Amino acid sequence: METLIALLCLGMTLLCFLLGTMLLVTEIQLFFAFIACGTFLGIVTIGWMINVLRCPHCQVRIAWIMIKARSHTSWLVDLVALEACPCCHRTLMSP
Numbered sequence: 121m122e123t124l125i126a127l128l129c130l131g132m133t134l135l136c137f138l139l140g141t142m143l144l145v146t147e148i149q150l151f152f153a154f155i156a157c158g159t160f161l162g163i164v165t166i167g168w169m170i171n172v173l174r175c176p177h178c179q180v181r182i183a184w185i186m187i188k189a190r191s192h193t194s195w196l197v198d199l200v201a202l203e204a205c206p207c208c209h210r211t212l213m214s215p
């Protein structure tokens with residue numbers, strides 16, 4: 121559930137950047153507003169995701185491990201597809 125919330129927030133961040141870029145030609149003030157909003161939302165989402173997504177068994181910060189260990193292009197996809205903790209190797213779905 122936390123992963124879905126994080127993906128939704130990151131999607132909204134990308135939408136802010138996209139709308140800001142589209143407004144660059146016509147509305148320069150709205151461009152800065154959207155870029156600032158997208159930057160804030162992205163930073164808050166990444167920080168929240170690092171602190172909330174933890175292994176239920178060893179409490180390690182899974183998102184932070186994935187950010188450090190994987191490529192910047194694939195860490196989010198690998199995080200979403202993760203089935204076992206990269207630290208203790210126990211499944212993340214079991215109670």
Ligand SMILES: [Zn+2]
Pocket residue numbers: 175176177178179180205206207208209210
């Ligand atoms: Zn673990």
